[in-house]
């Protein structure tokens with residue numbers, strides 16, 4: 001069953017009413033088509049009002065939506081010949097990250113992304129998309145390979161964060177993330193990173209250093225979850241809504257702050273409404289950016305990447 | 318964010334008789350681990366290491382610099398960088414002002430260069446008295462600039478880390494400092510630079526998961542707590558009791574995450590040896 005979000009309820013209610021009237025028109029002699037047209041216009045306006053005025057907290061709900069497309073969904077729609085490869089060669093294979101090679105419009109690429117599950121069972125297997133060090137090291141291994149063979153890297157970001165567990169700490173969660181950040185800054189191939197759902201803290205950023213950091217319109221990218229911030233700031237996890245506003249975690253806010261390069265629009269009502277159309281929008285963004293990046297000389301690419309990150313921040317001097 | 322790490326007694330022991338006496342604040346200091354009472358001046362001379370139990374207390378950045386660099390050799394970089402309040406986060410500016418007054422620092426890191434027994438080196442010292450040395454725009458910028466300076470000058474870079482994690486009030490701008498500083502390390506390493514990271518208590522979150530873990534050598538002070546996620550968060554997540562020494566420097570050493578644990582009193586000599594070996598054979602000279 002499709003998860004209904006709080007702010008969408010008026011839309012859903014109106015849709016149901018229209019459906020009811022249509023059924024009534026069909027089943028009886030009474031012609032309500034005039035009424036239906038009126039309601040459909042109203043629905044159009046209502047949808048517009050709601051979906052173009054989403055509050056940060058609404059977007060958090062959207063980004064976390066159970067049916068929201070995941071990395072593997074996009075891979076299926078955007079690439080051909082995808083081969084998934086496993087393991088970090090040191091400890092294990094982390095199902096919270098998928099990685100492999102594929103073709104993008106005929107061109108070889110390396111694809112890496114966080115992978116959460118859509119069902120409880122799959123979520124448990126994939127640890128809710130929260131990687132251990134071996135996940136980040138698997139990602140690093142594939143990106144090193146991409147650099148070796150001159151393939152562009154496409155990263156999909158979709159995680160609440162790196163897993164805060166005992167084993168993760170023992171195996172060097174910090175080092176695994178840090179190494180990715182450092183190495184990604186230096187790979188001599190184009191890197192495009194796309195936040196498709198939640199972009200939580202260091203675990204998200206560990207796949208987020210590249211030439212382009214793009215965000216889907218209703219995705220979020222944050223240093224801490226709104227719940228976490230609320231419980232630290234106000235000792236009240238229930239104030240998450242307020243924290244979501246203050247933290248500036250939406251694509252729109254982050255574009256303004258200079259943290260991300262661009263926003264990828266979403267189909268009305270959110271990416272989960274129409275995966276095929278959404279994948280097309282992502283496709284356009286990848287093509288556009290990849291074309292720009294591939295024209296650049298390796299040294300220019302790296303220099304521009306450094307400039308981009310070295311310019312992020314706010315201070316006076 | 319990780320306030321409890323300061324007050325937490327790692328190896329809790331009964332306070333000594335002296336500890337129970339009523340001591341005027343300021344003049345005397347009590348070891349937070351064994352409870353022994355010291356004159357502040359005596360403790361300062363010992364670099365805030367307890368002579369009885371060896372516990373390493375917080376060392377203010379200026380005293381750390383004095384303890385390591387040859388007299389008169391210290392030159393500070395980027396003294397004027399100050400954090401704004403980019404997200405207009407409630408009460409952030411006041412908190413910064415308060416810590417500036419308290420510590421006489423502009424921000425949570427001091428960067429510069431100096432000589433260590435004659436070896437010229439760039440450095441950064443984080444100071445956890447200032448906003449728990451959380452990493453905001455200024456911390457990231459100063460560290461990145463110091464790395465760039467070291468790269469241009471072809472001198473080594475030594476960093477003493479301490480941090481509760483991200484500067485939440487700067488949101489994603491704080492998060493992105495992890496990328497900025499790590500990219501600066503990448504450029505520095507690519508140019509053949511020698512980087513030494515010494516983690517002090519506490520080193521957590523975004524700092525732990527960026528430059529702190531990216532030295533050619535990663536060291537820590539005894540008993541320092543180091544990790545990505547805080548102990549309480551880990552406990553709440555996995556719902557099991559963690560070993561008492563979880564995330565201590567010694568625990569990390571056992572798990573292969575550190576090159577060595579170095580006593581504060583041996584630090585200058587130890588670093589001198591490393592600088593000497595690299596001067597003799599490495600790219601940095």
Ligand SMILES: [Zn+2]
Pocket residue numbers: 348349350351352353367368369370371372
């Ligand atoms: Zn003691």
